[in-house]
Amino acid sequence: MSTAELIQSLTRFDASQGPRKVGPDDGLVAELGGCDARFLVWGEESGGGFSLLEHPVPPRSLCAPLHRHIGVDEYSFVLEGRMGALLGGEVIYAEAGELAFKPREEWHTFWNAGDEPCRILEVISPGGFEHFFREFDQSTKDGSFDPVALGERYGIEFEMESVPRICAEHGLVHPLLG
Secondary structure (H helix, E strand, O other): OOHHHHHHHOOOOOOOOOOOOOOOOOOOEEOOOOOOEEEEEOHHHHOOOOEEEEEEEOOOEEOOOEEEEOOOEEEEEEEEOEEEEEEOOEEEEEEOOOEEEEOOOOOEEEEEOOOOOEEEEEEEEOOOOHHHHHHHHHHHHHOOOOHHHHHHHHOEEEEOOHHHHHHHHHOOEOHHHO
């Protein structure tokens, strides 16, 4: 399903359709090379206010290069495991039951800081940016991946050269390192 078709199929959930439940095995999953994204609430379903994703993160895995978003805040609630994050110039750790706020336009990244699996609920506000993950997955699979165009479309800027440094500093792995 194309992004346009998906967006057209999503509507604000107002309960007139009956109850909505997303089970532990439900929801589209975008494969992102180690830090996947399971879509629980799309921005269109919330009227644009937010989207909700689950990120299962393998042990000692960096999720993304250092990056920042224009106009998008992220809130990471740790369900299990231990999340590390670089926010601005500060490293923080969040345990199960804790929330980390990654404000718009601030350089950040996050990772599984433990030797056990980590699961994070990610609230993205406003909604819409979640489509970046779906397009990333789709375009890497069909060979049309253009990181510059994708970044411009979703207002995200990457510092790709940060990956080796962050992985070395925190004992992490990332697909870009092979």
